[in-house]
Amino acid sequence: MSDQDKLIQALREAVGFSPDNVPLRKHLADQLFQYGAYAEAEKEYRTVLDHTPQDSDVKLALAEAFYYQQKWMVALVILEELMRTTTPPPRLFVLAARAYLQVNQPDRAAETYRRAVELDSALADQEIEALLPAAGKSPAPQNPPAYQPPPLEPDEPDQRVRIPVEDWPRAAEPELDHSQIKFDDVGGMDKVKDEIRIKIIQPLEHPDLYKAYGKSIGGGLLMYGPPGCGKTYLARATAGEVNAYFVSIGLHDVLNMYLGQSEHNLHSLFDLARRNKPCVLFIDEVDALGASRSDMRQSAGRHVINQFLSEMDGVEASNDGVLVLAASNAPWHIDSALRRPGRFDRVIFVPPPDQPARAAILRVMLKDKPVETLDFEQVAHKTDGFSGADLKGMVDAAVEDKLREAMKKGGLVPLTTPDLLRAARSIKPSTKDWFATARNYALYSNESGAYDDVLAYLRLDKDSGLFSKWRKGE
Ligand SMILES: Nc1ncnc2c1ncn2[C@@H]1O[C@H](COP(=O)(O)OP(=O)(O)O)[C@@H](O)[C@H]1O
Ligand SMILES: [Mg+2]
Secondary structure, three states, X not given: OOHHHHHHHHXXXXXXXXXXXXXXXXXXXXXXXXHOOHHHHHHHHHHHHHHOOOOHHHHHHHHHHHHHOOOHHHHHHHHHXXXXXXXXXXXXXXXXXXXXXXXXXXXXXXXXXXXXHHHOHHHOOHHHHHHOOXXXXXXXXXXXXXXXXXXXXXXXXXXXXXXXXXXXXXXXXXXXXXOOOOHXXXXXXXXXXXXXXXXXXXXXXXXXXXXXXXXXXXXXXXXXOOOXXXXXXXXXXXXXXXXXXXXXXXXXXXXXXXXXXXXXXXXXXXXXXXXXXXXXXXXXXXXXHOOOOOOHHHOOOHHHHHHHHHHHOOOOOOOOOEEEEEEEOOHHHOOHHHHXXXXXXXXXXXOOOOHHHHHHHHHHHHOOOOEOOOOHHHHHHOOOOOXXXXXXXXXXXXXXXXXXXXXXXXXXXXXXXXXXXXXXXXXXXXXXXXXXHHHHHHHHOOHHHOOHHHXXXXXXXXXXXXXXHHHOOO
């Protein structure tokens, strides 16, 4: 046994005797780190942080432990938080620059590296400089853009009650479910179905092929768009399509009022999915995790986001065989850490169904109902702006009218095209309000073209002419 082994063993024993001795445990963690036992160091640092959650040295050490385990994303989550504090140690920026390089964000890496050297020129590192895009290398450009840390959300005083683990009320267990519907039951949505096939289904069916070509498996797919346009429905159909279990949860349910329990709930959710592979895990309302929400009260704390990220990254347990789909009606609130590679790196806009899609949806919905030969195209033509849910409302209303008529006549009366058209007139398409909001985000905070699809849908993209008109207020 080497001296180092002996030291670590002795420290472990000591910590075993006095588990609450924080400096002792930190010493053990540091030794483990120096020894290269990063996963074990990580575990000890985490325990230390449970006792001293504000200790930024320990946070930095934890970030390093993640970094050396190649868990760059998790490392960055911590580093980004530390960079926003008042006096971050300069070497933190070097580590962050390296991590940004690893996750293929060279511009951020350059910016962060520049900041490090500004604070302490001794930190200049040729190895990093060689990897940076030209602007990041010294000599610095004439007017280097001032480093702008992401805006800091004020830490709200946490008024929730801390309850001992034993007394936690049982979390609302998400339901495990075998989906009855398949892609064929979903009208239209061809583009989204294709994305799901390529990104989600095929890797599950041919994992070796994907690995051989160096394509990463995992990560999730995020669908966004106006409500009622089939996001949840399609997620369920995905499970049916691959004959997998389906676990579905709205994040607002997970983030309940008990401090500490949200993390616990998140963990049991992923755990349930992992224990029932193959499984489609559908997470609705992911915007509830948003750090960019102004209504912080409604949004999750940093620790919940971290928990979510490590579950997504499969830090503690492998997510093989778990397909993660998520949805949001308010993608602009979503924490940007969730968008990085390996997480929800595929973000797709789910628009309201276009005319052929509406016809397809109506065909699916009316498949087993007593109907005359219906003019689906005409009904589809008259229902511009309707969501799938609006169409369902329309069909339900028409069917109800028919039932009433059938009661009176004492016999079955088939549904006709005029019945549907009449019902359509009584319904106000529900997607308009959503677009009123989305348009503003798409026009004014469309960083890196995130909402180009929304602009194209509204025909406000730059080539359409309407864009400039709209901006001039015409
Ligand atoms: N493409 C579609 N094909 C068939 N039915 C649809 C489709 N889109 C929506 N629907 C119907 O509308 C309902 C609401 O859709 P949902 O998936 O809950 O919308 P979202 O999750 O986008 O808010 C579904 O339960 C389904 O009955
Ligand atoms: Mg939904």
